[in-house]
Amino acid sequence: MDLQNWPYRLKSARRKKRLVRKDRDKQLIQLDKQHSLLCKEKQHLPMIPLEHPYQKGWKKIFVLHKDVQQSEKVVFYQGILDKINTVEYHYDKSFKKRKRRKQRYHYEEKIQALREICNYDWYKNKLKLSEAEQACFSRKEEWLPASKMIRVTYAFTESWRFVLAVKPHIIYEVKMVDELLEQELKAIDNRIGNQYLWPKIHRLTNGRSCRYWADILFEKPKYINKLKNKPRYTNKEAYLD
Numbered sequence: 001m002d003l004q005n006w007p008y009r010l011k012s013a014r015r016k017k018r019l020v021r022k023d024r025d026k027q028l029i030q031l032d033k034q035h036s037l038l039c040k041e042k043q044h045l046p047m048i049p050l051e052h053p054y055q056k057g058w059k060k061i062f063v064l065h066k067d068v069q070q071s072e073k074v075v076f077y078q079g080i081l082d083k084i085n086t087v088e089y090h091y092d093k094s095f096k097k098r099k100r101r102k103q104r105y106h107y108e109e110k111i112q113a114l115r116e117i118c119n120y121d122w123y124k125n126k127l128k129l130s131e132a133e134q135a136c137f138s139r140k141e142e143w144l145p146a147s148k149m150i151r152v153t154y155a156f157t158e159s160w161r162f163v164l165a166v167k168p169h170i171i172y173e174v175k176m177v178d179e180l181l182e183q184e185l186k187a188i189d190n191r192i193g194n195q196y197l198w199p200k201i202h203r204l205t206n207g208r209s210c211r212y213w214a215d216i217l218f219e220k221p222k223y224i225n226k227l228k229n230k231p232r233y234t235n236k237e238a239y240l241d
Contacts, residue, residue, distance in 0.1 A: 028197060028204055029201075031188065031191075031192070031197075035185070035192070038181060041178075045175055045178060047173040047175060048174055050172060053170050056169050056170075056171050057090055057091045057169050058090055058093050059167055060088045060095055061086070061167065062081060063162065063165045064078060064081065065163050068162075084156060085162075086112060086113070089169060090110070095110050096109050097109075114155070114159060116154065118153055119152040122137075136156060137157065139154055140154065
């Protein structure tokens with residue numbers, strides 16, 4: 001009997017492998033969607049206030065200087081501090097970390113600094129800074145030898161207006177725990193982790209989506225055009241710089 005006269009076509013071995021691979025990829029995409037949905041549900045669980053709050057170590061944060069608290073711009077600088085403040089937690093009030101040096105252990109204080117705004121957040125104005133607040137920041141450029149690119153950040157110029165203060169870390173509320181949700185999330189994490197599926201899922205869902213901003217914000221020095229965005233009537237000395 002001629003195969004062309006059959007009411008259906010037989011699948012070749014190559015097509016069968018391709019269909020199996022596509023079906024496998026669809027299952028991984030659905031698994032990633034289910035994992036993301038469970039993570040969102042866990043994130044949106046409400047907080048439960050505690051009847052008896054307790055202290056869990058210490059926290060070190062930046063506060064306004066005494067001179068700034070008595071000035072007229074206390075509200076202005078407090079608004080900036082709320083956006084660039086950082087918090088460090090430690091079990092000891094001294095905030096010293098153990099470090100080994102010359103076969104001996106000694107304790108050093110942990111260095112804490114204000115938050116520096118990355119170039120992407122500054123470009124998109126993620127912190128919603130006003131023009132007056134943006135004038136208080138300066139541009140910083142740092143060369144990264146490992147990635148061979150320049151990292152641009154924006155730092156607060158008048159850092160003396162903020163000082164560090166150590167306060168007790170009091171726990172007033174805790175996150176609600178859903179046992180059924182935790183079991184489902186743990187089962188998916190175990191399957192992805194044991195079978196090493198994260199690289200495959202990342203290629204199917206994200207791919208190289210981060211390369212766009214990397215090419216724009218972190219342009220290599222050898223590809224930077226020095227004559228770009230300069231008008232034609234610019235004097236000769238500007239081109240020689």
